[in-house]
Amino acid sequence: MYNMDKLYEAVEEKGHVCIGLDTAADYIPAAELKKASSAAEAVLAFNTALVNATFDLCACYKVQIAYYEEMGLAGLKTYSETLRRIREKNCLVIADIKRGDIADTASRYARAHFEGDFEADFVTLSPYMGMDSIEPWIEFAQKKGKGAFVLMRTSNRGMKDFEYLEIKNTSKKLYDAVGDRMQEMAASHEGKYGYGAFGVVVGCTEREEAAAIREQRNNLFFLIPGYGAQGGAADDAALLLRESNGGVVNASRSILKAWSKEAPADADNDFAAEAARKAAVEMRDAIRICAKKGSL
Amino acid sequence: MYNMDKLYEAVEEKGHVCIGLDTAADYIPAAELKKASSAAEAVLAFNTALVNATFDLCACYKVQIAYYEEMGLAGLKTYSETLRRIREKNCLVIADIKRGDIADTASRYARAHFEGDFEADFVTLSPYMGMDSIEPWIEFAQKKGKGAFVLMRTSNRGMKDFEYLEIKNTSKKLYDAVGDRMQEMAASHEGKYGYGAFGVVVGCTEREEAAAIREQRNNLFFLIPGYGAQGGAADDAALLLRESNGGVVNASRSILKAWSKEAPADADNDFAAEAARKAAVEMRDAIRICAKKGSL
Numbered sequence: 001m002y003n004m005d006k007l008y009e010a011v012e013e014k015g016h017v018c019i020g021l022d023t024a025a026d027y028i029p030a031a032e033l034k035k036a037s038s039a040a041e042a043v044l045a046f047n048t049a050l051v052n053a054t055f056d057l058c059a060c061y062k063v064q065i066a067y068y069e070e071m072g073l074a075g076l077k078t079y080s081e082t083l084r085r086i087r088e089k090n091c092l093v094i095a096d097i098k099r100g101d102i103a104d105t106a107s108r109y110a111r112a113h114f115e116g117d118f119e120a121d122f123v124t125l126s127p128y129m130g131m132d133s134i135e136p137w138i139e140f141a142q143k144k145g146k147g148a149f150v151l152m153r154t155s156n157r158g159m160k161d162f163e164y165l166e167i168k169n170t171s172k173k174l175y176d177a178v179g180d181r182m183q184e185m186a187a188s189h190e191g192k193y194g195y196g197a198f199g200v201v202v203g204c205t206e207r208e209e210a211a212a213i214r215e216q217r218n219n220l221f222f223l224i225p226g227y228g229a230q231g232g233a234a235d236d237a238a239l240l241l242r243e244s245n246g247g248v249v250n251a252s253r254s255i256l257k258a259w260s261k262e263a264p265a266d267a268d269n270d271f272a273a274e275a276a277r278k279a280a281v282e283m284r285d286a287i288r289i290c291a292k293k294g295s296l
Numbered sequence: 297m298y299n300m301d302k303l304y305e306a307v308e309e310k311g312h313v314c315i316g317l318d319t320a321a322d323y324i325p326a327a328e329l330k331k332a333s334s335a336a337e338a339v340l341a342f343n344t345a346l347v348n349a350t351f352d353l354c355a356c357y358k359v360q361i362a363y364y365e366e367m368g369l370a371g372l373k374t375y376s377e378t379l380r381r382i383r384e385k386n387c388l389v390i391a392d393i394k395r396g397d398i399a400d401t402a403s404r405y406a407r408a409h410f411e412g413d414f415e416a417d418f419v420t421l422s423p424y425m426g427m428d429s430i431e432p433w434i435e436f437a438q439k440k441g442k443g444a445f446v447l448m449r450t451s452n453r454g455m456k457d458f459e460y461l462e463i464k465n466t467s468k469k470l471y472d473a474v475g476d477r478m479q480e481m482a483a484s485h486e487g488k489y490g491y492g493a494f495g496v497v498v499g500c501t502e503r504e505e506a507a508a509i510r511e512q513r514n515n516l517f518f519l520i521p522g523y524g525a526q527g528g529a530a531d532d533a534a535l536l537l538r539e540s541n542g543g544v545v546n547a548s549r550s551i552l553k554a555w556s557k558e559a560p561a562d563a564d565n566d567f568a569a570e571a572a573r574k575a576a577v578e579m580r581d582a583i584r585i586c587a588k589k590g591s592l
Contacts, residue, residue: 067404100422162474168461
């Protein structure tokens with residue numbers, strides 16, 4: 001069974017929220033930072049509390065490796081432990097690593113992130129170098145059910161620089177070309193709910209074309225960034241869903257830092273985890289309502 | 297002083313070779329593998345011997361992080377130590393990490409790879425998400441002289457999938473659009489030899505357009521992959537140079553595995569390092585000769 005099928009089922013059961021554990025030390029309550037012997041240790045304790053408080057109401061987690069690499073070797077130990085704790089809860093985790101490199105190197109990256117210390121259920125990939133930087137990863141879909149989300153149309157300001165470039169003699173943009181190739185690939189690795197083992201990243205900050213993209217890419221599961229702090233709302237995200245499924249919506253800061261809005265001076269990780277749970281429930285319900293409206 | 301200026305000077309003094317430490321355990325002599333307590337330890341010993349034997353005749357090293365990530369946390373310790381050993385020799389090192397992510401995340405990646413455990417002199421970056429995934433890195437050019445090479449036209453089969461897509465209403469391909477933006481950026485961070493603090497990756501497997509690319513991108517220093525095992529020859533690489541400078545040519549396997557051609561059964565790291573030195577000298581001289589011919 002592909003992890004993408006498991007993700008579909010997790011969305012059915014628990015809603016569309018993907019909690020992004022882009023945990024910076026300054027997101028953590030001061031009392032906890034003081035208690036920990038290092039920033040890396042503080043981040044692990046915070047992530048653990050957060051996962052324990054939210055695993056039953058999010059479809060999956062996404063861990064942005066940059067936040068851990070920034071802390072060096074100790075940070076990558078925390079990254080490894082964070083993945084392990086999520087997987088111990090039988091939850092799915094996306095390693096947000098945006099790797100993209102040629103064949104031999106891609107195989108090594110695949111082993112790095114689908115096995116061993118950094119084993120995740122999904123990765124994110126960057127398509128610039130072409131399909132031979134994506135294909136070596138698919139072996140792990142067949143062997144171990146692993147999945148990936150390839151950058152298609154992201155949610156940052158700079159996406160217009162290259163992703164939106166129009167291609168000669170077509171009505172397509174670069175991101176459409178990536179979508180076309182990913183749809184072809186999905187057709188030969190389709191799971192039981194009609195989605196390919198590998199999906200794409202489609203941000204919810206742009207409403208234009210959202211419905212068209214969703215309709216056109218009917219066999220691609222979406223990882224949807226841009227919600228909350230980046231400006232996307234529940235009804236923007238819902239435009240990218242299909243029959244109330246077919247996508248997970250990532251939120252990071254709005255959940256991780258929910259505690260800081262009305263925090264007592266001695267706020268701790270339990271306080272932060274409770275606030276995160278509340279924020280995740282609100283987000284889940286808001287998206288569910290919009291998704292149901294959209295399907296009428 | 298920008299590292300790109302230092303790299304220019306290293307090319308003047310030591311030639312164009314960039315040794316790629318994409319060290320897989322199976323590139324290492326059996327006797328050494330047996331002696332080491334882990335693959336990660338064996339790779340570090342091999343890299344150390346190689347660096348000690350070649351630092352005076354290559355412009356720089358490039359370390360492909362995938363080969364180290366594959367070995368998990370222990371591998372990343374070896375990665376960190378390998379960078380340190382190169383820098384202790386006053387040699388420049390390119391972290392081949394091909395990162396590319398939005399603003400906040402890019403800043404964290406920059407701190408991860410320009411400071412601390414994983415500090416390198418240069419990184420490689422992927423441009424798919426746009427210039428806001430490149431710009432946060434430039435702060436480190438101003439602050440600490442750091443540099444980067446952004447993927448433009450690579451050397452793999454799949455480069456034709458997206459990099460070669462032609463853009464509507466222009467005579468440009470996607471890789472030209474990336475080159476244009478990088479030239480603009482270079483214009484505002486130009487070093488004393490006329491090259492910007494950030495350069496681009498241009499492979500030498502395609503002769504077509506090589507001379508045109510070199511002429512057009514006159515303020516961009518090139519990191520040139522594709523030599524040797526990937527099919528590029530000295531005269532292909534020389535087409536991408538300018539007045540015998542302006543680029544470094546990467547070779548990995550042809551240098552790392554040079555020892556295995558005529559190896560006695562008890563070959564060790566010293567044997568491998570000597571063979572690597574010989575292969576690097578041959579490559580250096582072959583490119584120098586072609587570069588001088590080209591300049592006539």
